[in-house]
Amino acid sequence: MNSYIDILFWIRQKKWLLIAMVYGMCMHHFVTPPTDLNPAAFDALIIISMALILIVTEPLPLPAIAMFMLFMQVVLGIDTANNVASSFMNDAVFFIMGSLMLAVAIVSQGLDKRLALGIITLTGHKTWRIVAGFTAISAILASFIGEHTVAAMMMPVGLTLVRYAHKDPRKVAGLTAALLFSIAYGATIGSIGTPSGGGRNVIMMNYWAEFGAGSVTYLEWIKYVYPMVLFQIPFTVIILLWTFKPEHSNLDSAVRKLVVDVARAGKIKGREWLAIILFILVFLGWVFLSEDFGLGIIALLGVFLYLSFGLVEWQELNRKTNWGVILLFGAAISIGIQMNQTGAAEWIAHVIITNLGRVIDNPAILQGSVSVLLTGVMSNILSSSATVAVVGPIVLDLGGDQILIGFATAIASAFGYFTAVAAPACTIIYSSGLVKSKDFLRAGWKMGVLSLVSLLGLSLLWWPLL
């Protein structure tokens, strides 16, 4: 009796898993693939669509979905186990792994207190200046060291300020939201600035190499994209202040308490210097050596140095790194590569072009709008990196300049302002429990419009100059 209830409950919890399975089974067995699509490509598409269902509805933990994608490729005979495995690991996954570990290493150094002090000295105690400072610093830092690191470091600073401003943060909801969103949106708009700003940028670089679309150096990427970051910073500040209207225009006492708090940490210590210097070395490596060695390898080199100098313990890395995410991105990239190799990506691109070609005549506009919209929408549902991993191969097959389309896609994948799942920084501030998902919508649509406009401006005015 009891076990029936158990089984029923299990079915209720996993209904989306069952639906995905049934859907996959039907597609595989009963639907004949379109004539211009080979069976392997069809199977790859089935796996992707099942994985999308699973990721969106999440009946399973994400790593389980990663494993699903991996073994299904083998089971459906798309490729051999060894080939699937070797498409799983590449520089992009090394980078994601390395940068997650670097984030743990850096955050555990307690540098956030010094960062807080630096920002406060820079901005003074007016609320609007603090919000502006948070946004600018988050954006600039995130563009180099990745948004998750910055959000993790800035969150405590923001929360401390909020707590010092009022005992009950809910009473100052506007201020709380303004400060936290300045961190999240700042980090998100910054993350497009350089290849090391986010895993998705490196995934895109990896696809360029894989598809033989030429390559972009670190400095070239900055040249192409950084103007957009700088352009967005002031507008983001305006949007945040306008949407959330902080209750206090002055955070005098809160700032003073924060300074006292931070001052207790004492003078900057030897190991903190070492941590900073090592990070600068990694950064220089990214800028100057990434073409030869790859971003991921340099990130791993950095982790090695942190471990060798005893700045972080392996146990800590092992415990705090999210290995499931690494599995997931590895799996997503491997299926992305399969999509290219089996011709599935090309087929979808072809279908899109022929169908939408009737609506929009100009191929350049068509390619641009498809890649931006597809990416922008999906990144709000999935996560930004997973979106690039899946959508990347398709947009690169749309035709046109693969580098520019790739840039547009990577940038558009940062437009995940509407939901808490899209960008890591948004998830982090959502996890504080002090902002609601409604807040994401309230500010998000403005941010979305802003970003679309600035992307358009960038691609029409700036890129032609290069």
Place this chain on the structure above:
Amino acid sequence: MVATIMTNKKVLFDPKSLKFLTAVSSAEYSKPTLKMGALIASVFDASHGVVYVGERASEFHGSSVNLTRQNLDNWNIIHPGLEVLEWALQELKTLSPDNEELAKIQFNPDHVYEEDGRVRVILPDDKGCRIELVLREGELVDQLRKEIQLEGYDLAIIGGSQNKRHLAHSILQYLPSSIFVLQKFNPRKKYKLLLLVDDSTATGKTIEWGALIAEKLGWPVRTLTVSKTKRFGAGYQGAADKAKAYFDSRGIEVEQFFLTGDPVRTFVEFAGDNHFVIMGASTLNPVKQFLFGSKPIKTLEQTDVPILIVR
């Protein structure tokens, strides 16, 4: 430096805030160490940490070992290191039978807090009991150093060990606290306190600690000043005199000795086997200490008596 402390009778440290750490290895061998640790912690009214440093399993099979440990928990079989800590708690209870707070504490292997490379047994944090039980795994000096740095211990109490020569050097060089090495320590034996007094800056603290121990344990006190030449300079003579003055002021009898010769050899010969040596840590530059050793390091390497090096 010494003079100011003596004349003002000001104590440099607040004994209430002292933290002592005893390193234990097993129920068999660590009994005297733990006993002395508890005794000296009570003398100084210090809070007392007990650390067990076990060997770390090869990382290759780290997950298998962890898995096994988790499974052993299901069977109520506890980690060997926790067993030693359980013994240590029991031992501490029998050592101070009138401490009621301590007697109330029960050891519960489930109540542990795991941090990075460190397992802490959670004990009720009452006023009467300032005890900490910690399990660590890895190389001894490395782990002790980390523990001392983490918790800010003032004194590390360590049993004498087999491969002494190598350890003595590392322990004195790298542990950032005062160090108490209980070599051949016999709790039943009557010891004489032997204070090594010279013009170094650590002498003042040496004298204070010596006085506290002498008062509480009632051991006779001797001070020894060694010069390489026949002439005892003003610094040496002055230090010895100040020491005597300090002990006199607290009503402790003290015998003074002045010897000539190589300092370390003289210390070692004088100490014999019935002294309990207290000396100041070396103020030499660490690099020089590393290359040429220091007085405390050499003394520790060559003697067989308990020795407390004050930093």
Place this chain on the structure above:
Amino acid sequence: MHISADMLFWIQQKRWLLIALAIGAILYFFVPHPQSLGQDGYHILIIILMTLILILKEPIPLPAIALQLIFWQVIIGGSTANEVGGYFMNDAVFFIMGSLMLAVAIVSQGLDKRLALGIIRLTGNKTWRIVAGFTAISAILSSFVGPHMVTAMMLPVALTLIRYTSKKGQSNTGLIAALLFSIAYGATIGSIGTPSGGGRNVIMMNYWAEFGSGSLSYIEWMKMVYPMVLIEIPITTFIILKTFPPELKVLDTAVRHLSVEVAHAGKMSWKEISSLGLFAAVLYGWIALSEVYGLGSIALMGIFLYLTFGLVSWKELSRGVNWGVILLFGATISIGVQMKNTGGAAWLAEGSVNFLQNLIPNIDTLRAVVSVGLSGVLSNLLSSSATVAVVGPVVLNLGGDPILLGLASVISSAFGYFTAVAAPACTIIYSSGLVKAPDFLRAGWKMAIMSVISLALVALVWWPLFQ
């Protein structure tokens, strides 16, 4: 002042890292590569030498060693990050990852209590029969599911028995050692039996496929190797009982206590049944489908099912698995493949054959001696899987039948009886604190001789029947 002490401490702790880097730098900059070996091959060998020093002395955590393996391959080894990434991940690494996770998933079900009951029913309460039972069950189970899982499940059983026999003032170190070593050595000798018995077996299968030297199915592997497991079980029992004579002939009180403790478990729950069922399915997949899908994919499928049915949570898996080890195996395999690709492996193989030819004129014997000796010695210093990952490419380049040489090398990599680091089972019982390092030596040399002889027997008598 303070900083210089910190630096000194760092130098003292990491001196082997500095030494390894110095040796690497000297070889890289000042020593020209041999005529017969290309530059890339030479650089790969330098990386391997540095890695061996680091693994032996462990100045930095193992995962950091894995990381340096990866980036040196790109920085001085002359390959791109994506190439290294491709070699890094393969079915063997998926298998190692999957089997570590499966161990977590299964051990957490508490099936070991039932296992204990089963064993005790089978063996009765005579000590020698219990030791024999432990050895046999550990060997047979570990041949299918790997030694780490078996040891994790058997150790509590043994420790419970020990707890109920030990009385105050009575030393029974012999009994303790006999019970613990029967598990460790049983699991170790069993681990060669099938491909899924250990990561190193899968690594070797992966090398065979990678180097195009034929392949062996699951069943074929069993046919060739399982007889050796069966021979070794009784002899191992005998060796253990001779080396560690148990003080008690009969363990009746302990056995009674154990059965009482175990009887609490009650009837099999659905959870236990389904987890057993899933595991049987995985096992079936390994045996019947591994040629098509690969052992690793099947292991991942198993994990997927365990997660799907909620028998284990991802948090448990993520916490229970040491990801650094997975990195390390991926990295050592990638350097093994590089060694083959750059010709470093062939150069080493040729060099060792030429060097030893004066001593052993017979080329077949020579190859066998090199592969067995190299793997046997290295596996006692490193771990057995890392040994196969590094030695494998060299052995397969010795000439001769790659399948047989590979098998011999895999089997002898299980001869890590002397130290606590070699085999997971040995590390686990060592970590219980009840056996000492010299115990491994006392029993280890007998085990090693026995294993070499039975390997020779199997190779000379049994394998020729399949030619």
